[in-house]
Amino acid sequence: MDFELNKKQKDIQKAAREFAQGELKDIARDCDLNETFPPELIRKAGELGFLGAFIPEQYGGAGLGFLEHAIILEEFWKVDPGLGQQLCSTTFGSEEFILFGTEEQKQKYLPPLASGEAMMGFAITEPDAGSDTSSASTSAQETEHGYIMNGSKTMIGNGTVGRYLVVFALSDPDNESRAQRHSIFVVETDTPGYEATRLHGKMGLRASDTASIFFSGLKLPKEALIGTRGKGFYQLMQFFDRSRAYVAAHGVGLAQGAMDLAIKHVKGRVQFGRKIASFQATQFKIAEMATRIELARTLTHKACSLLDKGKSDSKVTSMAKMNAARTAVEVVDEALQLHGGYGYFNDQDVERFYRAAKVLELYEGAKEIEKIIIGRHVLGRY
Amino acid sequence: MDIIVCVKRVPFTQEVDLEIDKSGKSIVTDGLAYVINDWDGYAVEEAILLKERIGGNVIAVTVGSEDDEEVLRRALAMGADRAIRIDTCGRSLDGLVVAKAVAAAIKGFPLDLVLTGVQADDDNQAVVGIMLAEIMGLSHAAVVRGIEPEEGSLKVRVELEGGIDEIRQVKLPALLTIQSGINEPRYVSVMGIRKAAKKELKVIGIDELGLSEADLALATEIEEVYLPPETGGAEMLSGDPSKLARAVIEIMRRKGVAV
Numbered sequence: 102m103d104f105e106l107n108k109k110q111k112d113i114q115k116a117a118r119e120f121a122q123g124e125l126k127d128i129a130r131d132c133d134l135n136e137t138f139p140p141e142l143i144r145k146a147g148e149l150g151f152l153g154a155f156i157p158e159q160y161g162g163a164g165l166g167f168l169e170h171a172i173i174l175e176e177f178w179k180v181d182p183g184l185g186q187q188l189c190s191t192t193f194g195s196e197e198f199i200l201f202g203t204e205e206q207k208q209k210y211l212p213p214l215a216s217g218e219a220m221m222g223f224a225i226t227e228p229d230a231g232s233d234t235s236s237a238s239t240s241a242q243e244t245e246h247g248y249i250m251n252g253s254k255t256m257i258g259n260g261t262v263g264r265y266l267v268v269f270a271l272s273d274p275d276n277e278s279r280a281q282r283h284s285i286f287v288v289e290t291d292t293p294g295y296e297a298t299r300l301h302g303k304m305g306l307r308a309s310d311t312a313s314i315f316f317s318g319l320k321l322p323k324e325a326l327i328g329t330r331g332k333g334f335y336q337l338m339q340f341f342d343r344s345r346a347y348v349a350a351h352g353v354g355l356a357q358g359a360m361d362l363a364i365k366h367v368k369g370r371v372q373f374g375r376k377i378a379s380f381q382a383t384q385f386k387i388a389e390m391a392t393r394i395e396l397a398r399t400l401t402h403k404a405c406s407l408l409d410k411g412k413s414d415s416k417v418t419s420m421a422k423m424n425a426a427r428t429a430v431e432v433v434d435e436a437l438q439l440h441g442g443y444g445y446f447n448d449q450d451v452e453r454f455y456r457a458a459k460v461l462e463l464y465e466g467a468k469e470i471e472k473i474i475i476g477r478h479v480l481g482r483y
Numbered sequence: 484m485d486i487i488v489c490v491k492r493v494p495f496t497q498e499v500d501l502e503i504d505k506s507g508k509s510i511v512t513d514g515l516a517y518v519i520n521d522w523d524g525y526a527v528e529e530a531i532l533l534k535e536r537i538g539g540n541v542i543a544v545t546v547g548s549e550d551d552e553e554v555l556r557r558a559l560a561m562g563a564d565r566a567i568r569i570d571t572c573g574r575s576l577d578g579l580v581v582a583k584a585v586a587a588a589i590k591g592f593p594l595d596l597v598l599t600g601v602q603a604d605d606d607n608q609a610v611v612g613i614m615l616a617e618i619m620g621l622s623h624a625a626v627v628r629g630i631e632p633e634e635g636s637l638k639v640r641v642e643l644e645g646g647i648d649e650i651r652q653v654k655l656p657a658l659l660t661i662q663s664g665i666n667e668p669r670y671v672s673v674m675g676i677r678k679a680a681k682k683e684l685k686v687i688g689i690d691e692l693g694l695s696e697a698d699l700a701l702a703t704e705i706e707e708v709y710l711p712p713e714t715g716g717a718e719m720l721s722g723d724p725s726k727l728a729r730a731v732i733e734i735m736r737r738k739g740v741a742v
């Protein structure tokens with residue numbers, strides 16, 4: 102058992118850190134205020150190999166693993182969760198191509214993601230199907246030439262800026278099993294019948310794009326099907342087994358970034374004639390934060406390492422994601438506390454981190470859903 | 484053009500409260516993050532820019548321990564062709580010994596240009612580059628802010644005191660110490676890191692370079708390291724911002740800063 106990153110991983114971590122410091126830090130607050138991100142940023146990150154590090158080399162990717170992907174994302178989130186989210190989202194769902202796609206789909210859809218030329222997203226959630234994904238009713242009805250898609254999705258990353266999305270849709274509504282009614286399709290967003298509206302007013306991660314999507318009679322060719330018809334739900338679960346592992350790294354990065362901000366603040370702020378860092382109450386807070394972050398990072402790296410060894414483990418991945426999200430929420434709360442009233446104003450970065458944290462317990466499976474998965478694995482039959 | 488670029492790994496000390504260690508001759512380094520010396524980052528970038536422009540070969544050299552290889556891998560990832568680490572073999576070194584070691588290690592290499600940073604962030608001596616040039620008998624220029632390759636020589640822009648630059652012709656082979664800001668160092672890419680893993684990184688012990696004990700003897704010794712004493716004399720101004728600004732400018736004038 103080796104708990105140390107290897108040299109290459111450490112070099113990648115440093116490279117990502119330098120990129121985040123140089124490219125994210127100065128624009129983060131404005132991007133949050135204006136609900137925007139510079140498209141060139143995606144291009145730059147792609148050229149440097151920071152996007153979707155797990156995409157195989159033969160499809161233009163860095164050909165690394167989920168651990169490297171997580172390491173990069175932690176560095177980005179440490180500097181700014183909003184831009185970190187956007188830089189993660191552009192390859193979100195590409196796992197479906199890698200795991201289940203045809204050679205043509207891989208050749209067509211993966212290289213532009215790795216280079217940062219195109220962005221994608223994964224459209225799962227619907228107004229009436231959130232945690233209960235198998236209730237998704239966006240339909241993909243088979244026709245002579247392919248499928249016709251109707252319905253709507255909500256809270257979808259890159260809905261308005263993505264070049265294509267993978268969409269979880271109801272293709273076999275009459276199947277007896279709820280788990281065999283869906284399929285996953287790739288939808289190019291310039292197809293007639295596709296409409297997306299950007300959602301405004303997000304509490305955090307405001308730099309990132311989130312949209313509502315409407316499909317009205319959108320025609321899909323047969324080749325738009327990814328993987329096996331009727332197996333969409335299983336394919337979706339396999340996606341979550343991966344994505345949750347690196348979404349855990351979002352939480353680790355956010356927590357580390359928040360603690361770093363708090364440390365800087367307590368070393369500068371003087372009250373009662375001494376640095377507030379000198380109060381043992383402060384030291385205890387920092388000690389708690391640092392320990393929780395270390396634990397969250399270790400579990401995240403474990404989940405990612407298992408994936409990279411080909412041992413996908415829903416339980417460990419769910420634990421990593423749930424724990425890292427909780428860590429982020431609690432650490433950022435204390436980090437803001439240590440800033441005092443100043444932390445409540447948006448000229449302090451910790452304010453932005455605070456608003457960003459909560460979503461980690463909601464998306465990629467709300468924490469209750471992770472608990473259901475963990476509980477099922479641990480308890481087994483009863 | 485055959486270029487050697489010297490790099491050093493230094494502790495990242497910005498925004499860090501440094502502590503003096505028990506010996507009183509060094510700082511506590513536990514928990515410090517390490518980075519490439521800022522100036523050296525520019526020197527590596529300049530070497531690679533020259534290579535990209537006129538072709539050639541770039542070798543990165545450092546003197547240090549295995550941990551210091553990080554900065555060599557960084558140079559390789561940015562585009563250097565190969566790297567050499569001179570292992571300290573457990574010796575303490577000073578600027579002169581480092582210069583001698585580098586000179587011995589690269590002796591006989593085809594060489595047009597050696598680049599170093601002006602100085603290193605950690606001990607700010609700014610001596611290794613110039614001493615290396617003297618030992619190797621190379622023409623040299625220090626604090627270089629621009630390089631224009633010409634036939635058999637370089638036209639270099641050297642930073643002088645008081646914001647004045649001087650353009651100088653330097654015959655090759657030469658050594659230049661590079662000032663920060665000469666270029667904009669590229670980011671290290673993931674692909675670069677992957678390529679770097681396949682490039683040669685050679686390790687030579689300082690004891691294997693044919694240097695005598697006399698050569699390796701320290702010429703300088705650190706007697707004491709201390710934090711600068713806190714000085715008084717801060718002048719607190721108060722009042723409305725427009726008056727404050729005027730007062731600040733007045734002080735700057737008085738001290739000879741503002742024009």
Ligand SMILES: Cc1cc2nc3c(=O)[nH]c(=O)nc-3n(C[C@H](O)[C@H](O)[C@H](O)COP(=O)(O)OP(=O)(O)OC[C@H]3O[C@@H](n4cnc5c(N)ncnc54)[C@H](O)[C@@H]3O)c2cc1C
Pocket residue numbers: 222223224225226230231232233255256257258259303306311460463464465466467468469470
């Ligand atoms: C910023 C942001 C970005 C997003 N990006 C995407 C995206 O790119 N693609 C996408 O498809 N979706 C995305 N989502 C949607 C997200 O995945 C959903 O919000 C999430 O799955 C929860 O669904 P819901 O909001 O409908 O909540 P509900 O499912 O309505 O849940 C409400 C509450 O009930 C609890 N609950 C539900 N069922 C159970 C149960 N069986 N047992 C116990 N408790 C339960 C939940 O845990 C939660 O606390 C995004 C959301 C946000 C906020």
